[in-house]
Amino acid sequence: MSTDATPAEVPLLDHHCHGVTTGELDRAAFESLITESDWDAPEGTTHFDTQVGFAIRRHCAPVLGLEPFATAEEYLARRRELGGAEVSRRLLRATGISDYFIEIGHRADEILEPAEMADAGAARAFEIVRLERLAEELVIDGIRPDEFRSAYARLLDERLRRAIGVKSIAAYRIGLDFEPGRPTTDEVDVAVARWVRGADGTSPLDGDVRLDDPVIIRHLLWAAVDRACAIQFHIGYGDADVDLHRCNPLLLTEFLRQTRASGARVMLLHCYPFHREAGYLAQVFPHVYFDVGLAINYTGSRSDEIIAETLELAPFHKILFSSDAFGAAELYHLGALLFRRGLQRALDTFSERDGWPAGERSRVTELIAWRNARRAYRLDDALFAVTTGSIGADGRSIPDGRSGSLAQETS
Amino acid sequence: MSTDATPAEVPLLDHHCHGVTTGELDRAAFESLITESDWDAPEGTTHFDTQVGFAIRRHCAPVLGLEPFATAEEYLARRRELGGAEVSRRLLRATGISDYFIEIGHRADEILEPAEMADAGAARAFEIVRLERLAEELVIDGIRPDEFRSAYARLLDERLRRAIGVKSIAAYRIGLDFEPGRPTTDEVDVAVARWVRGADGTSPLDGDVRLDDPVIIRHLLWAAVDRACAIQFHIGYGDADVDLHRCNPLLLTEFLRQTRASGARVMLLHCYPFHREAGYLAQVFPHVYFDVGLAINYTGSRSDEIIAETLELAPFHKILFSSDAFGAAELYHLGALLFRRGLQRALDTFSERDGWPAGERSRVTELIAWRNARRAYRLDDALFAVTTGSIGADGRSIPDGRSGSLAQETS
C-alpha cells in the first residue's frame, strides 16, 4: 500500500455505472441526461439551473477548452464541435477511474458496451447483470413457463462466468417492502405462468414483458443469494417511476438477516436521502456495503456534506465509490471529481478535529476508493475481465488485454 | 434583471404566510405564538429558551430599540410600551417583503385581513384560499347534501377570481397517504351526505363541521386540479395535531404522477424534516415547488444548515421563499432575515468551492426570492391584487392601490 495516497490521486473503482453515449446531443437530449426527471424543465427554465448543471459549466467546460462557467449554449456548441467521442474520451480519461463496473441491460442500444467503455476511458471494465432483465429476456425469447426456472438458472450461471455481480431493481418494480423469504417453487411456477401467458392468455410481446411480480423477483434474488453473488440493489434516489418512500434500505432489514450467512454480499446503491440509514445497515450487517453515487454528481457544490454524512456509522471498510453515471460523460467526470474533493475535505476536517495521521487518511482513502470493492466483489478471484489500459486499481501496471476480450485479472 | 441582486437586498415574495396580530399580548399569549406546541412550557421553563426565542431577543429587540439579547421580560415590556400595531409595523417593514401570499380561513378573527397586512407591511397582499375551510363554510351555511358539489364548484370559482392559489391541510385531516385518484361523484355524494347529516341524523353545528373525510378532501383537491390552480400542501413540521410520519411529501408521489400534465402546480410547504425528500420531488416532477418556511424562523442559529440542505437535488427554479408566519410579527421578521442570511452563506460557500460568478449568484437569488413564485403562481396573468405600497417584487415602482381594493397588477 502506498503511504501517501490522497483522494486527489488515488485510482478509483467505480462499482456502479452505466455506459456512456458518444452520440451527438442536441440541447433537449443533453438536458434529459442531466436530470432524473423524464420531463422537460418548465417553460422558461432549464435543467442547467441545477447543482449538476452549474458543476458541468464549472468543471467540465475547462476540460473541453472553455472558461469555467461558460454558458450552456457555449458549452453545448463546443461539445458538438469536438464531437461526442472526443468529449467522452477527454472527460472519462480525466477521471482517474481505473475500473468500471458497468450495468448492462438498461437502454443498451443508446450507450457503449463495456469493452467500448474500457477503450474510451483507458480503463478496465467489468459487467454487472440486471436480474430482472435476464428474466425478461427469457420471456421475450418465448420460454415455456414450466421451463423458466431451469432456463433462468442456466442463463444466470452462464452470465456469471463473465459478470462480477448482479443488480436488482426490485425498488422500482415492487418496492423494498417485499416479503423477504424465499418463495416456494410452486409459488414461482404459478407466478411465471401468469406472467408469461399474460392476462388474456396470449403470448406477451416485447413491450409487455415488464417484470413486476414480487414472487418472481424474490426468486431471482434468492437464486443470486444461492450463488453467493455480489448483489446490488437500487436504493433511494432515482427517477419519477420510483416510489421513493418504498426505497428506504431499512425495508430490507429482514432480507439482510436471512442472507447474512449466505456468502452473498449486498451493495446498497445511491441511498440518498437514506444514506445514514444505509450506514447503519453497513455497520450491523457484515455483508452490507453502500455508496452515495448519483447523489454526488447531482448535488454538486453540496456534495461535500453528503459524502461527510456517509462517514458516520459505517465502517470504513464498507463504503464504496460509484458515479452511477449514465449516458453523459460529464456525470462520470463530476462523480469522480466531486467524490475526490468531498473525501479530501472530510478527511481534512477529521484531521483538524482529531489529528488523523497521514497514514490513516491514506489507508481510509484507498479502502473507499477501490480496496473495499475489490475485496467485496472478490475481484482477485475473478478469472477474467473485459479490460484495456495499463493502470490497475492497485497502481501497478497490468498487461493490456485486447479490448472486448477476456483477459486474466493480474492483480 | 439587476446584475448584482444579493440576498440581503433583494425583495422577497412570501408565498405562504398568515395574518399578523396587532393585539396587545401578555406573556402567555406571546409564548403561545412562538411555539408549535399548544401547551405551556413545563413549569420552570419558557418557550423563549429555544432557537426562535433567542433569535427574537437577538434580532427583533434592536428593531424595538433594545439591546441585543434583552431579557424576555424587557422585550415584552417594550412590546407593550410600543403597542402591537407599532411593533408589527416596525418588524414587518424591516423585512423587505414586497408581496405576501396570505392564507385566509385559519383563526381569522385573531389576525389582520390581507388588506390590513398590506397596509401594515407596506407591501402587496394576495389571498390563498384554504380548501377544507371553503367546504366547511358551505356546511355551516346549511348546504343541502345534494347541492354540495355544485355549490362548492361555484364558491371555489368565485374565490379564485380573487385568490391566486389554494391550500390543503389534507396532511392534518387525513394524512398524505390518501388514495390519490379522483373519487367518483357517487362516492362524493355519499360522503357528503354522511358528513352534513352527522352520525345522528341531525344538522351539525359550527363546532362539529370539521372536515376529515378522505373522499371529500380528494374531491376538493381534484376540483383544484381541474382548475389548474397553484395548490399548496401542508407538509412536514406543524403542531401536535399532525401525525408527522404521515406528512412525508413522498406519500404524494402517485398524486403528483397523476396531476403532472394537468396544468396545476403543487407547492410543498415547510417540509422539514423532509426537505431533502421535497427537493427530490421538485427535481423529478415538473409541477412541484417547495420551501422550508416555518423551519427557518424556528431553527434560528441553525437555519443556515436547513437552507443549504434545500439546495441539493432541487432545481434552482423550483425553490420558494416563505415565512409561514402566523400572528407574531417577529416570525415574519426572522423568516426574512434568516432566509437572507442563510441563502447568502450558502452562495458564499458555493463560490468558495466552485467559484460561482456574481451574476449567477444574483440570478439564483432572484429566482428563489421572488421570480420562481411569480412564474409558478402566474402572477403576471393575475388581473388583480389586494395591494398597497410602491415597491413591486421586480424593484420597479408600482401605483398604490387603495388598501383593500382590487387593483390591477402592474408588473
Added chain:
Amino acid sequence: MSTDATPAEVPLLDHHCHGVTTGELDRAAFESLITESDWDAPEGTTHFDTQVGFAIRRHCAPVLGLEPFATAEEYLARRRELGGAEVSRRLLRATGISDYFIEIGHRADEILEPAEMADAGAARAFEIVRLERLAEELVIDGIRPDEFRSAYARLLDERLRRAIGVKSIAAYRIGLDFEPGRPTTDEVDVAVARWVRGADGTSPLDGDVRLDDPVIIRHLLWAAVDRACAIQFHIGYGDADVDLHRCNPLLLTEFLRQTRASGARVMLLHCYPFHREAGYLAQVFPHVYFDVGLAINYTGSRSDEIIAETLELAPFHKILFSSDAFGAAELYHLGALLFRRGLQRALDTFSERDGWPAGERSRVTELIAWRNARRAYRLDDALFAVTTGSIGADGRSIPDGRSGSLAQETS
C-alpha cells in the same frame, strides 16, 4: 447557577447508560463491544476501522499512557497490562460525569452493578428499571397467569422505591407502531395466559420467556404512565435485532398525545438517525425529552454535526446528555468527551452567527448537561440514591454515601 459554565468543565448527568465491565478483554471481546453488530468484522477487516475505533485510538490511548493513534494492538496490549479495573477507573474518572442513570437488567452478569459503577467512576449512580425484564422475572419465578397483574404492580412499586425511572424496549420487541391505547384487563389476562403457558401448554423455561406480546407490553407502559414515571424508550439506532424503520419516534405520536397530561415524562433515547424528528416531538409535547446517546461515541469525528442537529426545533430545556455506554469504559469516555466538544462547537458557531452572550451559553450548557435531567426525573424529590463520591451535578460537595447504600439526595 455559575455564570461561566463551559461544556468542557460542566459536570455531566448521564441519564442513560449501562454498567461497565472490568474484565480482561481479548481482541474479539473488545471488538464486539465497540460495534452494534453482533458479528465479527469481515475477514481482513476490523471494527477498529470505524469512527469509534479511531476515536478510541485518538482519545483513550493517552489516558492509558500511550501516544495518540497507537495501533489497535498496542492499545489492547496496554489495556491488558493495566488491567480492566484500572482502565475503567481511569477512563470513567476522566469523564467528569457526576451522575450515572444505569439501566439494570441487560446482560447484568457481565457488567458492574450500579453501586460498583459509582465506586469505579467516583460518582453517584441511580437505577433505571427495564420494564420488559421485570415482567420476564415474574414468569421465570413461576407466576400464575391470574396473579400476573397484581404481582407486576407490586413488583414495579417496589422497584420504584429505589429506581428513578423505567425503560421500555418496545422498539425491539413489537416496534413503535404499536396500538397506543391502554389495553383492557381482560385483554391483558388473556395475553398473559398465552405467554406464561407457552404454545404447548407447558411452563416456559428461562430461555423462552422473551416478552414480545404487544398487549402485555402496552400494559407495562400504561402501568408506568399511571405512576407518573420517567419512561425511557429505545428509539432509533441499535443492534441488528431492531427493525430501525419501526423505531422512528414519530410512531409514538398518538401515545404521546394520550399521555400528555398524565404526569409521566417520556425520554426518547439515541434517536439517530431520527433526531430531528425527536426534536420536533420535544417541542410540541410538554412531557417529551430526548438525547443522541450512542450516536455520539459511534460517530466520532462526525459527532459535532449530530449534536448540532439536535439544537434545532427542540427547546433547550428538553435536550439531555447520555452516553448509552455498555461494557467498554471507552464508550463512557468518548460519550462525554465528544459531547462536550460538540456542544462547545455548536455554541461557538451560534455566538459567531448571533452573538450568544457568555451567560446564555453557560445557561444552555448547564440545562443540557444536567439541569434538564434533574428537573425531568424529579431528582430533587428523590429520597435516595445509590451513591458515592463528593461532587454533585450542581458542583457543590455532597456527603459520601456508602457504596451501594441508599443515601439521601442532598441537593
